[in-house]
Amino acid sequence: MNNFEDAIKARALELGLDACGIARAQAVSPEAAQQYRQWIAQGGHFCMDYCARYLDVRDDPRLLLEGAQSLIVVAMNYYPAVFQPDDAPQFAYYAYGRDYHKVMRNRLKQLAAFVSENGGGATRCCVDTAPLRERYWAQQAGIGFVGRNNTLIIPGRGSYFFIGTLLTTLALTPDEPCTFTCGDCGACINACPTAALPPINATAGEAAISGAVDASRCLSCLTIEYRGELPEWARKALGNKVYGCDECQRACPHNRDARPTTIPEFHPTPEFLALTHEQLKTMSPTTFATLFAHSPIRHPLKKP
Numbered sequence: 004m005n006n007f008e009d010a011i012k013a014r015a016l017e018l019g020l021d022a023c024g025i026a027r028a029q030a031v032s033p034e035a036a037q038q039y040r041q042w043i044a045q046g047g048h049f050c051m052d053y054c055a056r057y058l059d060v061r062d063d064p065r066l067l068l069e070g071a072q073s074l075i076v077v078a079m080n081y082y083p084a085v086f087q088p089d090d091a092p093q094f095a096y097y098a099y100g101r102d103y104h105k106v107m108r109n110r111l112k113q114l115a116a117f118v119s120e121n122g123g124g125a126t127r128c129c130v131d132t133a134p135l136r137e138r139y140w141a142q143q144a145g146i147g148f149v150g151r152n153n154t155l156i157i158p159g160r161g162s163y164f165f166i167g168t169l170l171t172t173l174a175l176t177p178d179e180p181c182t183f184t185c186g187d188c189g190a191c192i193n194a195c196p197t198a199a200l201p202p203i204n205a206t207a208g209e210a211a212i213s214g215a216v217d218a219s220r221c222l223s224c225l226t227i228e229y230r231g232e233l234p235e236w237a238r239k240a241l242g243n244k245v246y247g248c249d250e251c252q253r254a255c256p257h258n259r260d261a262r263p264t265t266i267p268e269f270h271p272t273p274e275f276l277a278l279t280h281e282q283l284k285t286m287s288p289t290t291f292a293t294l295f296a297h298s299p300i301r302h303p304l305k306k307p
Contacts, residue, residue: 007122008176014117015077018110019266021164022078022157024144027177028071028170030063031139039136042215049218050229057134064135068127068170073177075114075169076137076144078155079107082163084263087276092283094300095223095247096163100269101297104130107167115169124172130165137166145178152191152200152251153216158183161258194254196240197222222248245283246300 008025015023030036039061048054060066064074083099097103111128118126129135138155142148147157147164154162158181189203199220218224225237226246233241252258264270274294286294 006176010121011075011114011118011175015075015114018113019079020077020110020114020167021080021160022146024076024141024146024178025175026074026076026140026143026145026180028065028074030065031061031136035136035139036062046219047215047217049221049224050231051218051224053134060134061136064140064168064170067129067133067135068125068172070125070172071127071170073171073173073175074140074144075118075171075175076141076146077107077111077114077167077169078141078146078157078164079103079110079167079266080160080164080262080264081266081269082161082258082261082264083269083271085271085276087271087278090243091276091278092245092280093243094245094275095249096252097165098246098299099271099275100266102299103165103269104132104299105297106266106268107131107165111167111169115171118169118171118173122171122173126172127170129168129170133168135168137168140168141166143177143180145181148181148183148185150191150255150257151185151189151203152195152255154252154255156183156185156255156257158257159260161261162252162255163258163261163264188256190254190256191251194250196242196248196250197237200251222250243280 012023040058042048043055065071081097081100081103083096087093107130108128111130115126115128118124131137138149141155147155150156150162155164155166156162157164192200192203197220199217201215222237222241222244225233226244
């Protein structure tokens with residue numbers, strides 16, 4: 004090992020994390036802050052009220068940990084090795100296995116222990132629930148870039164990754180930010196069944212930094228976050244989807260080389276893979292609780 008940063012990255016790989024990078028803890032760029040606020044002001048976040056909270060913290064991750072100097076950003080692959088039958092009620096790939104919050108946090112805590120034991124300093128683990136611009140910081144840490152569909156894309160590996168962040172008071176040497184973009188590719192835009200993505204004439208930077216997805220038209224938001232009655236146009240666009248939508252990711256050329264996850268917790272159970280529409284419609288609360296006991300699915304399913 005040449006330095007402590009290399010040792011941290013090696014430990015992350017040992018823990019089953021697929022990528023690890025380091026960014027300097029500082030405020031996000033003025034452009035990023037402004038465009039996020041514009042997205043909020045225009046109502047792009049729709050029913051996700053939490054997106055409009057703690058804007059000061061979203062602007063500056065140092066408010067999450069006193070004395071924070073660095074962010075260690077990691078990514079973990081969840082791409083399935085086996086899939087639901089095409090005629091089954093479809094769930095987003097990220098929900099195939101166990102709750103990623105717990106799986107990622109467990110590994111981040113082990114990484115935090117390694118950092119503290121070998122380098123000292125305080126740490127804080129953040130997995131999705133903290134008001135942190137995860138994809139922004141993943142790009143700053145050199146892991147990947149934010150695509151036109153607003154997902155983090157790791158060049159050569161795709162976008163089927165969870166992101167975790169470890170804040171530390173240690174002053175680590177940051178990696179160079181990833182400067183790749185989607186270029187003129189509009190595959191995800193063309194594949195979106197509800198036109199929820201910004202048009203191709205919006206720059207990749209605008210789409211990436213502002214989170215320009217129109218959540219009110221996004222099937223993932225409508226089937227997971229939204230609590231009201233689905234509009235007719237959304238019901239027609241669902242097909243046999245019941246939880247989430249991966250169409251923009253399936254269309255992305257970067258996912259042609261996606262490899263199945265090696266994380267056992269993300270492997271679907273036989274019972275989940277065998278689930279039918281009839282079983283879902285007649286499922287009792289007890290059966291539901293058993294089948295999805297350790298799943299990230301926490302919201303009631305909507306019937307198309």
